[in-house]
Amino acid sequence: MNIYDIAKQCEVSIATVSRVLNGSDKVRPATRDKILAVMKENNYSPSSMARGLGTGYTRMVGVLWDSDTDSHFAPAIALIEQTLRQQGMSTLLRTVSATEDKQKALSELAQQGVDGILVAGFGLTDEDEAALYTAASRAPVMVVGANINVPGVYCVQCDERRAIAGLVADLFLRQRRNILLLHDGDTLSNREKVEGYREGYAAAGYTAEDSRIIQVEPRLDAVNTCIKQLLMQRVSFDAVIGTTDMLALGAQKALQRTGLSMPVIGCNNSPLAQCVTPELSSIDNHAETLCVTAAELLCRCLQGEEVSPYTVIPADLAERDTFRR
Amino acid sequence: MNIYDIAKQCEVSIATVSRVLNGSDKVRPATRDKILAVMKENNYSPSSMARGLGTGYTRMVGVLWDSDTDSHFAPAIALIEQTLRQQGMSTLLRTVSATEDKQKALSELAQQGVDGILVAGFGLTDEDEAALYTAASRAPVMVVGANINVPGVYCVQCDERRAIAGLVADLFLRQRRNILLLHDGDTLSNREKVEGYREGYAAAGYTAEDSRIIQVEPRLDAVNTCIKQLLMQRVSFDAVIGTTDMLALGAQKALQRTGLSMPVIGCNNSPLAQCVTPELSSIDNHAETLCVTAAELLCRCLQGEEVSPYTVIPADLAERDTFRR
């Protein structure tokens, strides 16, 4: 059932049918009703491909998603899809694991003919900028959780740097001067957090020591091993910040086994944090708000609206058992 | 840059370019090389829309995903996307929350022109069968984790019924005769589990009591309230099975607070189960295998291969702190 069939049945031209399809007001109500009736009767729906060929738009947004991200990001992607759908956009999902080539993924997505691209859950490094630039030349790119200054690339970010700095200040107030920072690699997001960590120290008149900024694999057992090693090496620390809840949780469990107790704070405020005992304090980066905002801004951008290339949202601390101010 | 531009630059017809694009062997090697070179040089990639219009295929699979599912399902969807991509298919994601209309979602997805549909993470009830049938008439439908006998609908399922029955038998061996079964609604999957529960009792020569089959909202606090109420009402039970890890975990925490201890077993073997203390025993339904299998079978189906309408994968118990055989 296509537009020709509908036109024939209604004894009108396909142009008129097309007008009805696109909600033009230049159609006599009687004609419109007749056409709509026939459409419904035949359960007709226009071919998105043919439409796309004609207009040059697919009404699809490519969503690039890091499949290795904390699983707390799963609800976020649902939120993105819902937000896009509300704006009449479909979601073409493309996941990328740590070992895959993000840049290739980005360019493939751009070539799929999507109207816009949303990059989420990363993990971006400087090297990805070139790929972003290329992709942005085909379709607007929106990055969640990063700050990248590339034309055609928009960013929505949570101010985690500031949040970490504030957290460090709070820990200092409680006489914690040797804060361990566990992170899982050199990503832009982690770099921000390390920045915040250093800022916190600086603001208190101290200098952060690199020996307490530790990279570790994002697995419980790896963190456990790491903490044990640190203790054996007699690296002293009296508080732990993990750049993900998983890292913080690993530390908490390792310390628990050793009989030690100290403030432990994670990031992302994932469901995990509330499920464990003792409940984990966590910096809430408001992933949901971030995602919804990103999706909305991207849609506005696609509708030709002027959109700010960089949007910031404040983070705050979800205080639970493992640390309270 | 389109096929005409390439053809012109190569001084051939678009038909020849198209042949190269589709890997036809009826092209002289020299011609092919020239065309490929020009394509690469111009960073050309064919319009998927135009292609779709021509062939009638979009090479897209619509994935319908229950956004309310345990977040452990997130890696699963990544796995689906990756598997589909390996077969040259793109993933059009459509999430559905509990309050939304699944049937509408299904029909909309079918109308988007996808080549096939993959339904995952549900939550299907009998009422959805009609919508499945309609959708299946436009494109093959693959359902993960259900057993639905509708033409054009394929199912891949884990035998959780049997697993639960086995678990009940194991609990009986340890003299647990009053097993509480927590579930989160009347879904086909839950129904299977309840079936298994009853089977387990029957096999031991007992009859399961409905008073110990309890529906509860899938939130920690709701489960907590529920358990407390049961204790106050003096409903006796000496073991708990939850149809998700979240439910089991909620029960475990509630019991812990009350100072009680008994076997607690969840389902899905999600990361959650390993992260908590004590670690939660859980029935592993091998979601990963399930998803990969589903995606692969769907692709085969799309390639015209004959595929069995129902595939079963066995489940087993991940034994941890809260119950060992």
Place this chain on the structure above:
DNA sequence: TTGAAAGCGGTACCAT
């Protein structure tokens, strides 16, 4: 091995 041309199902401009 190559080319010409008729679709595929819409959109949108120009007439009427």
Place this chain on the structure above:
DNA sequence: ATGGTACCGCTTTCAA
């Protein structure tokens, strides 16, 4: 308000 028609970019016969 409606119709006619030239695209959009690719696939796929049919001829040569």
